[in-house]
Amino acid sequence: MPSDILAEPETGASATIGCIDCDLHPALPGLKALLPYLSDYWREQITMRGIDAMDLALYAPRHPLSARPDWRLPDGRKPGTDLGALQRDALDAFGIDLAICNVLYGAQIVMNQHFGAALCTAINDWLAAEWLDADKRLRGSIVVPMQDPEKAVEEIERRANDRRFVQVLLPSAADMPLGRRPYWPIYAAAEKYGLPVGIHAARTDRFAPTCVGWPSYLIEDHAALAANMQGQLLSLLCEGVFSQHPKLKVVLLESGVTWLPSFMWRADTTWRALRMEMPWVDRSPIEIVREHVRVTVQPLDAPALARDGRDPLPAILEQLGAPEMLLFATDYPHWQFEGDAALPSGLPADFVRRIKSENPLATYPRLKEAVA
Amino acid sequence: MSTQLAPEAPAETRLKIIDCDIHPLLRNPRDIRAYLSPVWHEHFDIYGNGLRQPFAAGDLYPKAAPYISRRDAWPPSGGPPGSDLDFMRQQHLDPMNVEFGILQVLAPTGANQRNLDFGAALCSAVNDWQLAEWMDREPRLRGSLTVPQDFPEAAVAEVRRHGRSGKFAQVSVTQRTLEPIGRRRFWPIFAAAVEHGLPLGIHSGGNAGHPIVPGGGWGSFYAEQHQAIGFAMQAIVTSFVMEGVFEEFPELKVVLIEGGFGWLPALTWRLDRLWERMRSEVPRLRRPPSEYIHEHIWLTTQPMDETEKPRQLRQLFDWVGWDRLLFSSDYPHWDQDDPRWAFPFRMSEAERQQLFRGNAAALFGLGEG
Numbered sequence: 001m002p003s004d005i006l007a008e009p010e011t012g013a014s015a016t017i018g019c020i021d022c023d024l025h026p027a028l029p030g031l032k033a034l035l036p037y038l039s040d041y042w043r044e045q046i047t048m049r050g051i052d053a054m055d056l057a058l059y060a061p062r063h064p065l066s067a068r069p070d071w072r073l074p075d076g077r078k079p080g081t082d083l084g085a086l087q088r089d090a091l092d093a094f095g096i097d098l099a100i101c102n103v104l105y106g107a108q109i110v111m112n113q114h115f116g117a118a119l120c121t122a123i124n125d126w127l128a129a130e131w132l133d134a135d136k137r138l139r140g141s142i143v144v145p146m147q148d149p150e151k152a153v154e155e156i157e158r159r160a161n162d163r164r165f166v167q168v169l170l171p172s173a174a175d176m177p178l179g180r181r182p183y184w185p186i187y188a189a190a191e192k193y194g195l196p197v198g199i200h201a202a203r204t205d206r207f208a209p210t211c212v213g214w215p216s217y218l219i220e221d222h223a224a225l226a227a228n229m230q231g232q233l234l235s236l237l238c239e240g241v242f243s244q245h246p247k248l249k250v251v252l253l254e255s256g257v258t259w260l261p262s263f264m265w266r267a268d269t270t271w272r273a274l275r276m277e278m279p280w281v282d283r284s285p286i287e288i289v290r291e292h293v294r295v296t297v298q299p300l301d302a303p304a305l306a307r308d309g310r311d312p313l314p315a316i317l318e319q320l321g322a323p324e325m326l327l328f329a330t331d332y333p334h335w336q337f338e339g340d341a342a343l344p345s346g347l348p349a350d351f352v353r354r355i356k357s358e359n360p361l362a363t364y365p366r367l368k369e370a371v372a
Numbered sequence: 373m374s375t376q377l378a379p380e381a382p383a384e385t386r387l388k389i390i391d392c393d394i395h396p397l398l399r400n401p402r403d404i405r406a407y408l409s410p411v412w413h414e415h416f417d418i419y420g421n422g423l424r425q426p427f428a429a430g431d432l433y434p435k436a437a438p439y440i441s442r443r444d445a446w447p448p449s450g451g452p453p454g455s456d457l458d459f460m461r462q463q464h465l466d467p468m469n470v471e472f473g474i475l476q477v478l479a480p481t482g483a484n485q486r487n488l489d490f491g492a493a494l495c496s497a498v499n500d501w502q503l504a505e506w507m508d509r510e511p512r513l514r515g516s517l518t519v520p521q522d523f524p525e526a527a528v529a530e531v532r533r534h535g536r537s538g539k540f541a542q543v544s545v546t547q548r549t550l551e552p553i554g555r556r557r558f559w560p561i562f563a564a565a566v567e568h569g570l571p572l573g574i575h576s577g578g579n580a581g582h583p584i585v586p587g588g589g590w591g592s593f594y595a596e597q598h599q600a601i602g603f604a605m606q607a608i609v610t611s612f613v614m615e616g617v618f619e620e621f622p623e624l625k626v627v628l629i630e631g632g633f634g635w636l637p638a639l640t641w642r643l644d645r646l647w648e649r650m651r652s653e654v655p656r657l658r659r660p661p662s663e664y665i666h667e668h669i670w671l672t673t674q675p676m677d678e679t680e681k682p683r684q685l686r687q688l689f690d691w692v693g694w695d696r697l698l699f700s701s702d703y704p705h706w707d708q709d710d711p712r713w714a715f716p717f718r719m720s721e722a723e724r725q726q727l728f729r730g731n732a733a734a735l736f737g738l739g740e741g
Contacts, residue, residue, distance in 0.1 A: 173589075303662075
């Protein structure tokens with residue numbers, strides 16, 4: 001491991017928070033679970049029309065990636081729906097002191113913007129009442145309706161005083177690229193309340209999942225989520241979101257890590273050649289990414305040995321050039337690793353401590369309040 | 373004796389280069405009419421191109437320079453950059469010691485026409501034009517046999533028409549297809565390429581209506597479109613592998629042109645991981661994706677992945693494989709790579725020979741191997 005990666009961080013952080021899981025997924029058992037949190041109108045709509053099928057195709061309950069075999073619930077219930085199992089298999093098993101809950105559901109994707117907004121509000125209420133109230137280790141991400149940025153800002157404001165919500169959660173696809181101006185009020189609100197914006201891998205099917213059309217297989221959809229995140233990050237960079245919001249942090253969730261160095265290099269080359277198109281981007285994308293972007297470590301997308309016969313991870317970390325970028329995650333209940341190997345073996349203890357504790361605390365200001 | 377790239381070096385010490393991406397252009401867009409079947413002349417005159425873009429001419433994302441070209445590449449004879457063979461010899465082929473150069477015709481494009489019959493006719497015209505005005509006049513040049521991939525019967529016929537002429541280095545389809553290129557409808561083209569002993573070349577560009585942020589919509593800037601060439605290539609590699617194309621066509625060789633290569637290691641690692649979990653969905657695969665990729669995929673170097681530190685570029689080469697990278701200049705385009713300066717790290721004489729000549733010679737069957 002190169003020595004500069006092991007350097008002590010400048011900011012001291014408490015040792016009392018040893019392990020922070022920055023991406024795990026409590027799951028809605030179904031739309032009916034939200035009925036108590038919805039208006040009479042939406043309760044009636046859902047009931048009368050028989051609406052109850054908004055699980056995401058990417059993580060449909062039986063698909064291999066949706067749950068590790070030993071994390072599946074014995075009675076066939078949807079993975080992630082059982083608090084006791086989440087406490088046992090994730091929080092207790094990994095010694096997690098704080099965990100950020102990212103609820104993946106159709107609320108941010110459904111076409112009807114009014115329905116989407118109502119569902120997002122209901123999900124946040126449900127998360128607070130049934131998960132955050134039930135275990136002091138849990139923190140939440142505010143699910144916001146991308147279909148209607150004004151409503152998204154309202155939702156952030158409604159939730160901002162509940163300090164257990166530590167992040168705004170966006171799907172990695174919406175009606176247009178995430179850097180576009182109609183979304184800027186969301187970034188302004190997030191910045192104002194000290195909330196990083198988490199972008200979670202998602203497929204919304206407004207457009208084909210790839211630049212070359214609709215692939216045949218789900219495995220291709222999952223593969224495409226890395227390029228999807230690359231395109232969204234490039235949009236944020238080129239449109240000037242980080243120039244406009246100098247305190248904004250963006251966390252890329254569940255979309256791989258190892259693509260980042262070559263992405264940054266290409267973005268830098270392109271920016272040097274074409275910065276005339278985006279004069280508001282006044283420094284290299286490499287600098288901007290290192291300062292503003294964080295990434296969870298599930299999945300890393302790094303094999304034990306690369307084609308040159310060596311472990312590629314030390315080189316990737318050196319290329320990334322910013323050890324503060326990496327955030328620990330189990331991605332529970334998704335199947336990313338076996339046993340307790342949430343991190344690759346061989347990482348120095350100091351580096352592991354940074355990923356598990358210091359980096360998340362530096363990224364999410366509200367997590368520090370748990371230390372006090 | 374080590375070879376050199378400097379044009380001023382003595383001839384016997386100069387490295388011979390195979391340049392896998394050179395862009396010739398019509399002097400006037402209407403000149404293609406002379407090569408177009410007469411039944412299409414009226415259509416050509418009245419309707420012209422029928423592409424998936426809203427402007428009658430030009431691009432949805434205005435480019436960085438006229439004709440995407442170097443400012444110094446305008447031939448003194450008039451006409452746009454890339455349209456004058458003599459000037460191409462003077463400015464590029466001779467000084468860079470190009471032993472063979474492989475042409476890529478970006479316009480006109482038959483492969484992205486919405487009218488499939490017109491597209492097929494235009495592909496044939498472009499191929500005949502390459503032969504008559506470039507390969508027949510300059511023995512160092514080889515063509516790319518452009519085919520209408522959305523009309524496989526016509527594509528196969530075009531491969532049969534020219535595939536054994538020895539003048540075309542590869543069969544060429546557009547990067548931006550309506551569907552990912554590994555899907556079954558395209559397989560007859562792969563069979564024809566293999567039958568004729570030709571690799572399949574895929575050059576960046578085109579538009580089939582799918583946005584440049586994968587799954588996410590239309591970006592605002594040419595800068596985004598420019599980087600999206602790598603996003604498209606990632607989906608292309610994924611499709612070839614997951615569809616089992618390389619199980620069905622074990623002799624198929626695929627060349628990814630002007631899409632960069634820095635994205636390939638991370639993609640390969642990602643596909644291997646996903647395959648471990650989801651192999652039951654793609655039972656045609658019998659081996660990890662990385663093995664198919666290493667055996668079947670070649671990549672050209674331009675536009676170079678410009679790492680922060682030179683040794684990181686070398687690391688990328690080590691991960692992709694020295695035997696899979698092909699030098700390309702992209703002459704006369706604005707972002708072309710100069711073989712003298714594009715590789716700012718030390719390489720051995722053997723590595724230099726592979727990169728600038730050997731890999732391409734073996735792949736395309738050029739020169740003395």
